[in-house]
Amino acid sequence: MIAKLTAVWRQNRLLVSAFLLALGVTVFFGGKLVLSTIYWADPAHRNQPIEGWMTLRYVAHSWNLRPNAIDSALDLPLDQRWGRISLERLADDRGVPVESLIAKLEHLTQTRPPHGRLGPDAPADGPRDE
Amino acid sequence: MEDWARMPPQTARAMNETLLTYVADYGVAALALSCFLSCLLIPIPSSLMMLTGGAFAASGDLVAWQVIGAAWGGAVLGDQTGYQIGRHNADRLDRLAKNSAQRQKMLQNARELVARRGGLGVFFSTWAVAPLGPWVNFIAGAVGLGWRRFTVWDTLGEAIWVFGYTGLGYVFATNLTLIGELAEQVSGLVAAATVTLVLLILIVRRLQKGPGND
Numbered sequence: 001m002i003a004k005l006t007a008v009w010r011q012n013r014l015l016v017s018a019f020l021l022a023l024g025v026t027v028f029f030g031g032k033l034v035l036s037t038i039y040w041a042d043p044a045h046r047n048q049p050i051e052g053w054m055t056l057r058y059v060a061h062s063w064n065l066r067p068n069a070i071d072s073a074l075d076l077p078l079d080q081r082w083g084r085i086s087l088e089r090l091a092d093d094r095g096v097p098v099e100s101l102i103a104k105l106e107h108l109t110q111t112r113p114p115h116g117r118l119g120p121d122a123p124a125d126g127p128r129d130e
Numbered sequence: 131m132e133d134w135a136r137m138p139p140q141t142a143r144a145m146n147e148t149l150l151t152y153v154a155d156y157g158v159a160a161l162a163l164s165c166f167l168s169c170l171l172i173p174i175p176s177s178l179m180m181l182t183g184g185a186f187a188a189s190g191d192l193v194a195w196q197v198i199g200a201a202w203g204g205a206v207l208g209d210q211t212g213y214q215i216g217r218h219n220a221d222r223l224d225r226l227a228k229n230s231a232q233r234q235k236m237l238q239n240a241r242e243l244v245a246r247r248g249g250l251g252v253f254f255s256t257w258a259v260a261p262l263g264p265w266v267n268f269i270a271g272a273v274g275l276g277w278r279r280f281t282v283w284d285t286l287g288e289a290i291w292v293f294g295y296t297g298l299g300y301v302f303a304t305n306l307t308l309i310g311e312l313a314e315q316v317s318g319l320v321a322a323a324t325v326t327l328v329l330l331i332l333i334v335r336r337l338q339k340g341p342g343n344d
Contacts, residue, residue: 008337019329026326029319048307053150061189062304084191086154
């Protein structure tokens with residue numbers, strides 16, 4: 001058996017080296033995946049921060065926020081409401097740093113109770129006649 | 131551009147964020163372009179962009195079928211371009227092999243292998259071993275895999291790649307950061323495991339043939 005393996009190695013050095021290298025990389029990726037799975041198993045590690053590439057709709061969808069609450073928190077003029085635009089670009093358009101928009105939205109996620117209805121068609125704030 | 135992989139994580143992250151901002155601001159056009167370019171060895175994290183496209187479809191910023199169509203179209207066009215580049219450089223291989231019997235034999239073996247298994251190779255290179263995809267396209271064109279066969283297998287394979295990532299993005303829209311990292315690691319693992327398995331099969335075959343039968 002060992003003699004056979006040595007023979008294989010001698011005749012296919014390149015192939016066997018490539019195999020061992022690929023095996024090493026596989027083990028490396030496997031280990032990394034196990035470690036991150038352990039990390040993500042903790043719900044506290046799953047909190048996604050609000051970032052500049054997100055759109056308002058995406059923020060509303062992901063944090064379950066009432067669209068009107070976002071409108072009033074950011075004081076959005078009508079023409080900027082709910083277009084497909086990144087927070088980054090929205091901040092650029094308004095001449096404010098994106099961090100200030102993010103801070104306002106973060107504040108909203110922490111202070112507003114979550115709400116079940118999503119999207120711009122959700123009912124307005126305030127008392128409703130039902 | 132190829133230095134991206136060696137950048138400190140902070141810089142790479144900033145780059146990724148910029149690219150994701152393009153998905154928000156330019157929509158499916160940004161997706162199509164990034165899928166096209168990533169099939170031509172330009173290191174753009176198109177899988178991350180497809181996840182984002184799927185997530186934006188879930189939030190209502192983009193339309194699902196347009197996201198899928200753009201990514202699929204971009205990827206297939208990119209693969210076709212790679213294939214044509216290989217095809218136009220096919221005679222270089224013959225010139226390289228002209229003065230060496232050993233190289234001619236290698237080229238002959240490669241052509242036979244591609245004739246036998248090329249379709250499946252193209253299929254798996256579009257999703258299971260995606261990092262090898264661009265190379266497989268060049269090789270398929272250069273050693274003469276038929277265009278129709280290439281196109282059928284490539285289009286099918288890219289469908290798996292595109293539906294997989296946009297679907298994951300759609301379903302896990304609210305936790306895109308996690309799913310992005312998870313998908314990256316799983317795809318790396320699958321690619322490495324596939325290569326390992328193929329090499330193992332080659333070695334076992336040689337063992338079965340017995341020594342000195344090279």
